[in-house]
Amino acid sequence: xxEATNELGNLVLSTGGTLTDPxxxxxxxxxxxxxxxxxxxxxIGSAAVGAMAEDDDLFVNGLILTVLPExxxxxxxxxxxxxx
Amino acid sequence: MSAAGSSNPEYVVARVRARRGxxxxxxxxxxxxxxxxxxxxxxxxxxxxxxxxNALGSRHGGVDLIEYALNRNLAEQFDAILDWSExxxxxxxxxxxxxxDAWNVKTVIRGVYxxxxxxxxxxxxxxxxxxxxxxxxxxxxxxxxxxxxxxxEDTIYGEPLRExxxxxxxTDVLVPLENAVDRAFYERLLSGLGGDEPTxxxxxxxxxxxxxxxxxxxxxxxxxxxxxxxxxYFIEGGxxxxxxxxxxxxxxxxxxxxxIGDSQYGDELGPALxxxxxxxxxxxxEHAIDAALLAYGDRLGTVHPxxxxxxxxxxxxxxxxxxxxxxIARGKEAGLSPDEIESELVIT
Numbered sequence: 488x489x490e491a492t493n494e495l496g497n498l499v500l501s502t503g504g505t506l507t508d509p510x511x512x513x514x515x516x517x518x519x520x521x522x523x524x525x526x527x528x529x530x531i532g533s534a535a536v537g538a539m540a541e542d543d544d545l546f547v548n549g550l551i552l553t554v555l556p557e558x559x560x561x562x563x564x565x566x567x568x569x570x571x
Numbered sequence: 572m573s574a575a576g577s578s579n580p581e582y583v584v585a586r587v588r589a590r591r592g593x594x595x596x597x598x599x600x601x602x603x604x605x606x607x608x609x610x611x612x613x614x615x616x617x618x619x620x621x622x623x624x625n626a627l628g629s630r631h632g633g634v635d636l637i638e639y640a641l642n643r644n645l646a647e648q649f650d651a652i653l654d655w656s657e658x659x660x661x662x663x664x665x666x667x668x669x670x671x672d673a674w675n676v677k678t679v680i681r682g683v684y685x686x687x688x689x690x691x692x693x694x695x696x697x698x699x700x701x702x703x704x705x706x707x708x709x710x711x712x713x714x715x716x717x718x719x720x721x722x723x724e725d726t727i728y729g730e731p732l733r734e735x736x737x738x739x740x741x742t743d744v745l746v747p748l749e750n751a752v753d754r755a756f757y758e759r760l761l762s763g764l765g766g767d768e769p770t771x772x773x774x775x776x777x778x779x780x781x782x783x784x785x786x787x788x789x790x791x792x793x794x795x796x797x798x799x800x801x802x803x804y805f806i807e808g809g810x811x812x813x814x815x816x817x818x819x820x821x822x823x824x825x826x827x828x829x830x831i832g833d834s835q836y837g838d839e840l841g842p843a844l845x846x847x848x849x850x851x852x853x854x855x856x857e858h859a860i861d862a863a864l865l866a867y868g869d870r871l872g873t874v875h876p877x878x879x880x881x882x883x884x885x886x887x888x889x890x891x892x893x894x895x896x897x898x899i900a901r902g903k904e905a906g907l908s909p910d911e912i913e914s915e916l917v918i919t
Binding site: 530531533534535536537538540541542 | 583584589
């Protein structure tokens with residue numbers, strides 16, 4: 488996946504140099520942050536569902552812990568405002 | 572579910588940890604040792620064994636009911652764990668749970684050998700391993716040892732059993748067959764384990780178990796003084812003994828005790844070994860071995876929180892719980908006092 492991102496970057500750079508554009512870089516930053524959040528939620532989500540299957544009362548805790556990594560994306564959004 | 576795809580330790584560990592919380596603790600055991608069999612059954616009905624006690628309550632009673640409910644609950648819990656896990660996690664857990672397959676094969680063979688009733692054999696099976704219901708039904712329907720081996724033809728037990736069958740026909744004792752099953756299980760247990768850190772921890776636990784099994788066998792042989800070749804009982808894969816060193820040490824109890832005391836397990840087993848020398852009782856030593864394994868399992872469960880080790884730790888604790896409850900129920904039936912029963916339990 489990361490190799491593919493690299494290749495994509497190379498391709499974009501060689502065709503027009505769009506990645507040096509601050510807006511494009513900020514967009515990439517948000518995208519990567521979202522990817523990281525998604526990966527983190529994968530593990531937490533499956534653990535939360537497992538815990539809920541054993542004990543229904545854990546639903547609220549599980550939900551909160553599962554969406555916690557979303558904060559990374561919100562922080563990454565700040566970059567967009569700074570650059571834009 | 573299967574050994575394909577990536578593994579999902581997060582899910583399985585979360586479920587297993589929740590279940591671990593509902594295992595009996597000191598307090599429950601203390602209560603149980605003061606109850607009669609009927610009260611124990613009722614106590615179990617109100618805890619996590621409710622479904623099994625209710626299902627079996629109409630057909631069995633007393634200590635038998637407790638025993639069968641324990642077996643069935645164990646099988647259901649372990650089957651569920653295998654159901655949840657995927658990928659390499661499944662492989663690692665199935666390795667350990669195959670010991671119930673080995674147990675079932677041995678039980679069926681013994682049942683055929685003694686001409687036992689099919690239903691009598693069936694209640695003694697623990698359906699926690701990899702064999703599905705169809706294979707178990709075919710095993711139960713087999714009316715000769717040859718037929719049993721035929722059913723197992725495509726499993727890991729097929730070939731070793733076939734080889735041991737000739738010896739069985741000559742001598743008409745079950746030892747070669749049972750050894751073949753045990754060896755097939757242990758060979759498979761330790762072969763081709765992966766290389767990451769949690770798996771290595773798991774492997775060293777399995778090696779310790781093989782070592783302890785060898786040590787107990789050797790101690791039993793040395794104490795009984797029977798004229799049996801100790802090498803026939805040797806299980807491959809341990810660190811502590813080799814086939815020849817086990818054969819030599821099993822001749823002499825003092826040397827054997829000293830050897831175990833000087834080994835890497837000396838710290839854990841030291842007190843029990845001293846007791847063995849003084850009181851001449853193997854029971855305390857075997858309990859010490861169980862406690863050492865269980866403590867090892869507990870430690871395993873916390874070092875690598877998201878890996879196979881907490882699952883194995885739970886499996887061990889659960890097995891221990893069923894054995895403890897069984898000991899309490901059987902002790903009550905035999906009329907032992909609560910204190911005597913408590914000394915039989917292994918609690919960490």
